Amino acid sequence: MQTLVYLPIALSVVFGLIVGPVALRLPPQAATWLISVGGLIAAVGSTSSLSLLAFTLVGQNPVLAAQGRWSQSALHHDSPVPAAVAGIALIALAVISVRLLRSLIVRASAMRDAHLLSRSLATGDQELAVLDEAAAQAYAVPGWPGRIVVTSGLLRRLDAGERRAMLAHERSHLAHHHHLHQTAVRLAAAANPSLRQLPALAAWSCERWADEDAALTSPRGTVASALTRAAGADLFASPGVVLAAGAIEVDHRVRALGIPAPRLRRWPLVSVTLVLLVIVAAVGVAMHDTERLFEIAQRAYLATH
Amino acid sequence: MSNRRVSGSLESEVLATLWAADKPLTSAEVAASLGDDLAYNTVQTILTRLHAKGAVHREQAGRAHAYTPVLDDAGLAANRMRALLDKGTDKAAVLSRFLGTLTPEEESTLAGLLKRPKRGAS
Numbered sequence: 001m002q003t004l005v006y007l008p009i010a011l012s013v014v015f016g017l018i019v020g021p022v023a024l025r026l027p028p029q030a031a032t033w034l035i036s037v038g039g040l041i042a043a044v045g046s047t048s049s050l051s052l053l054a055f056t057l058v059g060q061n062p063v064l065a066a067q068g069r070w071s072q073s074a075l076h077h078d079s080p081v082p083a084a085v086a087g088i089a090l091i092a093l094a095v096i097s098v099r100l101l102r103s104l105i106v107r108a109s110a111m112r113d114a115h116l117l118s119r120s121l122a123t124g125d126q127e128l129a130v131l132d133e134a135a136a137q138a139y140a141v142p143g144w145p146g147r148i149v150v151t152s153g154l155l156r157r158l159d160a161g162e163r164r165a166m167l168a169h170e171r172s173h174l175a176h177h178h179h180l181h182q183t184a185v186r187l188a189a190a191a192n193p194s195l196r197q198l199p200a201l202a203a204w205s206c207e208r209w210a211d212e213d214a215a216l217t218s219p220r221g222t223v224a225s226a227l228t229r230a231a232g233a234d235l236f237a238s239p240g241v242v243l244a245a246g247a248i249e250v251d252h253r254v255r256a257l258g259i260p261a262p263r264l265r266r267w268p269l270v271s272v273t274l275v276l277l278v279i280v281a282a283v284g285v286a287m288h289d290t291e292r293l294f295e296i297a298q299r300a301y302l303a304t305h
Numbered sequence: 306m307s308n309r310r311v312s313g314s315l316e317s318e319v320l321a322t323l324w325a326a327d328k329p330l331t332s333a334e335v336a337a338s339l340g341d342d343l344a345y346n347t348v349q350t351i352l353t354r355l356h357a358k359g360a361v362h363r364e365q366a367g368r369a370h371a372y373t374p375v376l377d378d379a380g381l382a383a384n385r386m387r388a389l390l391d392k393g394t395d396k397a398a399v400l401s402r403f404l405g406t407l408t409p410e411e412e413s414t415l416a417g418l419l420k421r422p423k424r425g426a427s
Contacts, residue, residue, distance in 0.1 A: 113417065116414075116417070116418075120379055121379075126316065126320075126358070126360060127313050127314065127316065127317045128317035128320050128321060130320065130324050132376060132384065148317065152324045152325075155321050155324045155325040156324075156325050156327075158325070160318075160322065160325075160338050160339055160340060161340075163318065163321045163322070163325065164318055167314065167317050167321065168314075
């Protein structure tokens with residue numbers, strides 16, 4: 001337990017450092033899944049470590065010890081975790097809880113806003129809702145059904161091919177539930193500050209994913225020109241669940257469309273997956289060790305009672 | 306399932322084409338604008354469906370029909386409110402009187418909408 005319990009925390013920092021450079025070399029679909037699922041594993045792993053560390057101290061609480069029938073002095077004596085470290089872990093957990101709660105509230109209210117927006121559009125079973133506004137905007141509103149919202153100003157600015165590409169881009173956001181990936185990384189970032197760049201990374205990879213999807217049915221050049229024209233207007237990037245087209249580093253996305261889509265390369269994916277597997281294994285072993293520690297304390301309790 | 310999805314996306318494209326045009330379009334014009342692979346009959350079917358749903362307005366143009374997109378109820382009401390507001394000389398006064406007529410529920414809806422992140426935020 002002594003060193004293994006710290007491993008998930010250390011490796012979550014490693015994951016946070018390498019996931020960005022690795023994601024940029026992967027196809028956007030793979031990159032998005034790696035960022036969101038990897039982020040969740042790293043966050044759950046580091047939080048589990050903190051919980052195990054903190055529990056060696058919490059377990060010494062007399063009320064809890066009596067209820068669990070373990071000896072608090074044996075726990076105090078045999079615990080390989082210094083009380084100061086366990087105390088710090090406890091404080092960290094309290095901070096994380098507050099951050100998670102705040103993140104959940106922000107996310108829920110963004111979902112509610114999207115729902116209100118979707119309902120106010122009231123277009124029946126139609127996929128596309130057009131706002132008669134001069135400003136050029138396009139975004140996907142997730143829900144059942146999800147909707148694509150576009151202003152008439154943007155539609156007038158694009159030619160037929162560009163409109164098809166823009167619609168395909170927004171449709172991809174809805175079809176692949178990109179808002180769920182973004183929810184996952186926001187929660188991961190709230191639970192672990194070393195993952196704080198994940199939301200921006202996921203936003204980028206989701207946009208690239210939608211660009212590549214649009215490029216399946218439209219020429220890459222048309223997708224790029226739709227992006228460029230839309231970006232000349234005042235697009236907005238919403239931090240909520242609404243997924244805006246463009247806005248996020250349009251220049252880079254246009255450049256990425258200028259070359260073929262990246263192929264799935266094995267080594268970067270394998271290296272990050274290995275880091276994640278070690279996190280899971282280390283949490284498993286540390287849990288087992290903690291259980292053993294408490295079993296010893298229980299035996300000590302039975303010997304004296 | 307996938308057929309329905311394809312026709313749904315075609316419907317969006319036809320609607321987007323009508324919105325992008327500055328005049329009513331006939332089926333032939335929509336088909337021409339969408340280009341190559343789309344059969345005239347397909348476009349005609351989609352326009353008929355959109356008309357049945359009330360999403361587009363249809364008028365006689367010679368021997369054919371010409372189509373324009375229809376604003377939804379909310380859009381129409383918003384346009385009327387906008388026009389009324391633009392007619393007034395003291396917009397601030399009109400807005401503040403208008404706010405006075407809102408129920409608490411309407412006020413909180415408005416406050417929520419104003420809170421929504423708009424352009425420029427990142």
